[in-house]
Amino acid sequence: MAVYKITVATGSDLAAGTFNNIFIILVGEHGESEKHQIARHWSHFLPGSVTEFDINVEKDLGELLLVQLNMECYLNFFLDDWFCQYVNVTSPSGQLYQFPFYQWISKPGSVEVPEGKGVIITGSTSPILLRQRKAELEMNRETYKWKVYAEGVPRCIDIEDDGVFKLPPNDQYSLLKEMSFGYNLLSIGFGTMLKGFMFNKDSWHNLEDIKLLSTLRQSQKSGLVSEIWKEDSFFGSQYLNGVNPSLIKKCFKIPENFSVVDEMVASSLGPSTNLETELQNGHIFLADYKILENIPTNTINGKQQYIAAPMCLLWKNPQDQLVPIAIQLSQTPGEHTPVFLPSDSEFDWLLAKIWVRNSEFQVHQIDSHLLRTHLLAEVFSTATTRQLPMGHPLYKLIIPHFRYTLEINVLGRKQLLAPSGHFEKAWVFGDGGIPLLLKRAMEGVTFHNLCLPDNIVSRGMESIPNYLYRDDGMKIWLAVESFVSNIVNYYYYSDVMVKEDPELQAWVAEIFKEGFLQNCSSEVPSSLESIASLIKYLTMVIFTCSAQHAAVNSGQFDMYSWMPNGPTTMKSPPPTAKGATMEAILKTLPDVNTTALGLIFMWTVSNDPLDTRHLGNYPNKYFTEKTPQQAIKEFQDKLTEISKHIKERNKTMDLPYAYLDPSVIENSVSL
Known part of the structure; x- marks a missing residue:
């Protein structure tokens, strides 16, 4: 008779415990145990509990490969979900086997959990493990199915847009996060309703009145933005360290459809240089x-809304400031398409900049934020669950970076993107324009512009000073790359192993098909041929879901809560001649209630609810081997150093840049 010592841990979420009967079967290379019920005790399956017990088996099972967990109703109680963190088993010889799980069990029946060592399928892989992995993936593919959200846009999970509670339990918010998220939303919304802003469909009477709304909630930065938003240097700095820092690029030749000439910008550049010289010197940006x-x-409010497609020329001046020097509000030059200049009247120049900021807001929200982080993260998440079993080392590596992504995206499609959603009520583009803009944006997505080092080089942004997104982002990219390299090199011994890993190749192929729609011009790989290519691909995935999302999400309230710095819409057409007045500006800006809706959105998405996990924080111990655990520790140490450097630098800045401080970056797109 062999005695196995068992430890079973229940999750700490408020709803993690269960009243159900739980049974366990040990599966080894020499056979399996009988089905043993875990003895019932009032404390055994409470949230955060750890239960220890022994089971007797007729013979030694050899190396343990799996544990089977079975859940059945207790008496006439309803079947309730149970979150199992892990099962540990000590064999009669004293060897410890670890079975990390960290998932909900929500249905009666058997769930098989593989032993914790990461396994890549080879010719010597146990048939028992092969069967388990095949069954796991087949079940996942039945649960996680694709559907078309819009033509030419990445596919999404096939869940009704009003059905967050139809998501698998493992992808739903925890009770704590759900309550915290709801509180953030209601607290700001109730305040605006009390003030009457939500029911006021009038135009703003003056800029000072907007402050009455913006001061209902303030961040450390938002109040300062409302004071300096007119300054050209601040306008330019937002292209480097605002919430859309990947749009601007170096300009070596003025586009043919941009009617700016040297004489127009001479007063901005000064007498010692000219436009052609500054172009050649690499000081002009577009x-x-x-x-x-x-x-x-x-x-909106019965009024047609308007958009522009401007071009904005910027100059890096001798003080190393990036400042705008010319704005054209249309792609079609001509008599009714003036080029606005800093030398124009105060209101002409201000209105032109507001139009650019409105355009910037739209591209940021739909392209940089929604498409390139949220929708791609959903593709990565869904493909991972469908193609990588929990025993695969790459599953263990990347699964923390998809936490809660499916829920926030399903919520977003319902509350923001649906015909009656937030965008329809407050954004210049409603249900008709957003899919078209997403499709256009998708045509510009490439593998290289998703990889930060390549993105910076392709836009000619390697050397421009004060580009903190680049500086902080590169530190994080390299830290992630080093971490990924340590993990990949531990499990893959050669390029051949990468090429011959069927689960990895199926994962990459599905992302290419469902996420990038088999667009070969995107240069997104449909297969991987080497360890180096795998490391770069995984670094891109993790960076996109963590640091890049933080860069384009966390500062939205800071930059946009002062509405004129980022109007959600415009209700007068772009000017076709100069001669603007403050009255014209106020008639162009969004109505009072539209501004209030925008403020609610900015506050909600910029304030993390409770139950967040910051970059490198992996409380779920998916890796059981010492080498990967050491790699995690080294990764965390590097992130701590980066965070320390950023905090020290920010102490000396009037307008600090903290969005890529690892201590505030979340592991996943969860908000």
Whole structure:
């Protein structure tokens, strides 16, 4: 008779415990045990509990490969979900076997949990493990199915947009996060309703009145933004360290459809240089919003809304400031398309910059934020669950970076993107324009512009000073790359192993098919041929889901809560001649209630609810081997050093940049 010592841990979430009967079967290379019920005790399956017990087996089972967990109703109680963190088993010889799980069991029947060592399928893989992995993936593919959200846009999970509670339990918010998220939303919404802003469909009477709304909630930065938003240096700095820091690019030749000439910008550049010289010196930069041209716009409060597709020319001046020197609000030059300049009247120049900020807001929200982080993260998450079993080392590596992504995306499609959603009520693009803009944006997504080092080089942004997104982002990219390299090199001994890993190749192929729609021009790989290519691919996935999302999400309230710095919509057409007044500006800006809806959105998405896990924080111990655990520790140490450096630097700055501080970056797209 052999005695096995068992430890079973229940999760700490408030709803993690269960009243059900739980049974266990040990599966080894020499056979399996009988089905043993875990003895019932009032404390055994409470949240955070750890239960220890022994089971007797007729013979030694050899190396343990799996444990089977079975859940059945207790008496006439309803079947309730149970979150199992892990099962540990000590064999009669004293060897410890670990079975990390960290999932909900929500249905009666058997769930098989493989032993914790990461396993890549080879010719010598146990038939028992092969059967378990095949069964796991077949079940996952039945649960996680793809559907078309919009033509030319990455596929999404096949869940009704009003059905977050139809998501598998492992992808739903915890009770704590659900309550915290709801509180953040209601607290700001109730305040705006009390003040009457939500029911006021009038135009703003003056800029000072907007402050009455923006001061209902303030961050450390938002109040300062409302004071300096008119300054050209701040306008330019947002292209480097705002919430959309990947749009601007170096300009070596003025586009043919941009009617700016040297004489126009001479007063901005000064007498010692000219436009051609500054172009050759690499000091001229371009922000081009052609993607917005001819996108259908929304109607809000019974009023037609408007959009521009501007081009903005910027100059790095001798003080190393990036400042705008020319703005054209249309892609079509001509008599009715003036080029606005800093030398124009105060209101002409201010209105032109507001139009650019409105365009910037749209491209940021739909392309940089929604498409390149949220929708791609959903693709990565769904493909991972469908193609990588929990025993695969790459599953263990990347699964923390998809935590809660499916729930926030399903919520977003319901509350923001649906015909009656938030965007329809407050954004220039409603249900008709957003899919078209997403499709256009998707045409510009490439593997290289998803990889930060390549992105920076392709835009000519390697050397421009004060580009903190680049500086902080590269530190994080390299830290992630080093971490990934340590994990990959531990499990893959050669390029051949990468090429011959069927689960890995199926995962990459599915992402290419469902996420990038088999677009070969995107240069996104459909297969991987080497360890180096695998490391780069995984680094891109983790960076996209963590640091890149933080860069484009966390500062939204800071930058946009002062509405004129990022209007959600415009209710007058772009000017076709100069001669603007403050009255014209106020008639162009969003109505009072539209501004209030925008403020609610900014506050909600910029304030993390409770139950967050910051970059490198992996409380779920999926890896059981010492080498991967050491790699995690080294990764955490590097992130701590990066965070320390950023905090020290920010102490000396009037407008600190903290969005890529690892201590505030979340592991996943969960908000």
